[in-house]
Amino acid sequence: MSAGTLSGRLDALVRRVVSPPRLTSLALHLLAVGIALVFAVIVLAGILAAYGTAPSAVIEVVGEYALTPAGWVAMVNKGTTYYLAGLAAAIGFRMYLFNIGIDGQYRLGVFAAAVVGAAVGLPMVLQIPLLVLTACVVAGAWAAIAAHLKASRGVSEVISTIMLNAVATGVIAFLIAPERFGAAEEGSNNTQTALMNESGWMPAIHVPGLGEVYGFTVVAVLVGVLFWVVTERTRFGFEQRASGAAPRAALLGGTDPRRMVVLTMVASGVVAGLVGLPELLGATSHRYGISFPAGLAWVGLSIAIVGRNHPVGVALGALLWVFLERCALPLDLIGIPTEVVAVVQATVVLAVVTSYELVHGMSERSARRRAAAFARGRADTTEAPAETAAESPAEEHA
């Protein structure tokens, strides 16, 4: 095989990995994810067996701890954060953009919201939208830097967003000093902002029999719905997919791919700005500090891949991720290293990619067979070789 075809095949593979599912092949997608999960469970059982732990003991721990009312609430709350990170990544994936800057965008956004929330005390109906707006504008503006570099100078967003994460870390470290926007507390070593005004504390939703779910979870669900409407039902969503899939063709069709790059990257950043808000508005501390989670870009990108960029898939991916992490807590106490969970998460990502290839291969072969049969039927009258005819139907699935 020549280098050219290999690179072509790899490109097609990556595009399949990050492209959204079509309804026509929904069953195949479900099959792919199912295969991946079975594989991941087998790997987990293997690792645990190597540790000398009976998988039944683990199932017991999981049943008694993770799948309990308190467990569900905790998973939904943490899952809200992961879901928003996954959606932010999925927006970028629509145009094959890898927004690794989710981490820096989210931290700058939530930091700005925390500072505004401490300085301004409007009534709650105005205060919470103000905080959301602040986080989104700051995070979106930060993403716009990478978007501009990409559109005007062709700088890879992978490189620029990784670097901008480091810059964001430095900017926050500078601004969070007690003589600027930080607040030193007697006897504490935590670096954090001042306590927010109470009008910015978003009320939790009391679910009878379960517990307190973050109010921001509702917002996250609405963002998921909005994501679906925009990507599937608007001209913008179509143009986005078109210019991501074939920039030149889209250009001829009147869509400026560079404009789409900027809009997509900024939209991804705006959603990334929401990532820290469930924690800031809903958790008990109501400050931004160094106790906020790090590394959420990787979490978001992984979840978007597992969820196939579909808002429902991303939600399921986020729940799977927090479920695995929830299981890590009791496993840690019975002496199973928490790294096991990271291994399983990595296996899920790889398995989804692999099984999707498998399923894609299956559908391609069946398409090819159908096409070949069709071509044979016509071969009696024309001299067209079967292979050429088989190419076009197969491509539809790419």
Place this chain on the structure above:
Amino acid sequence: MKRTIRSFAVAVAAALTLSACGGSDTSTDSADGASDEPSSDGGTVAVAYDLGGRGDGGFNDLAYAGAAAAAEAQGAEVTEATAQETDTDQDRAARLELMAESGANPVVTVGYLYATALTEVAPKYPDTWFAIVDDATVDQPNVVGLTFAANEGSFLVGAVAALESETGSVGFIGGVDTELINEFEAGFVAGVEAADDSVEVSSSYLTQPPDFAGFNDPTRGLESANGLYDASADIVFAAAGGSNAGVFDAAESAGTKVIGVDSDQYETTEAPLNEVIISSMLKRVDVGVQTFIESVADGSVEAGERRFDLSTEGVGYSTSGDMLSEETISAVDALAEQVISGEITVPTTVG
């Protein structure tokens, strides 16, 4: 561009796997001493570690040492759990609740990042004693804040550095630029000034929060130390956790000296590399944790801040390896007396 995209899906998976492999193998065996005795009548002591977990060669390991020693004496077991990078306060709270729920008493939380979680969890388990290392903000009737006068210990090694320096220039390397490590720097700078104000100090931090890699990145430690040694410093005080190993390597190649941190690093580092460590600033987290667990066992425990300083030997400096001159030791000991008596007040912030 395309090449980057291509390798990405695989890179995500690889990064996850690598981070898993890179993690230290922490909690596989519980209390070495205690697990030999099957009848653990002494109950269970739980330790919730900060990022890095057991095996960090510093802070978390010292907490384990203290817990293990106390547990062994009581015939108790030690259970452990480690913080994750993606932890929220809810995750930390869940970890502590799980420990209290499983019947562990007392529960030791290592590191100030647990403060918010502990404030939430402690009232739910009024019969369980909790301790938190490096924090004094959790005001609950069943919580003890174990704090350490790191500035005082650093003050002493600052004096050691000033008196032992031949070039008249010394350095400070902090792992992560947090208030906690700023206190080490402030004490060190004050110590240098008190012993010999003609000696110059240059400081450097490896990372900014929330990037805590600076506590576990020997390569960055090595580069940063090379920078200080090249700029004429001949002794560097390294308060950088696991990154200290890189600073030791840099000193060995440059033929210069290092002052270690937390534990007596001359004793915990392999020979001959330990020959570069002329002293260590001791922050006895092990003493703090052990004292706390023992006080719970004998009923003498009292809620509130429990500060370990020079007067209670909770901090200090080490002389292992006999590399300090008689004059230095007597001068530093004299300064220590002045700190204990209150004649000298050591600052906790720089500048």
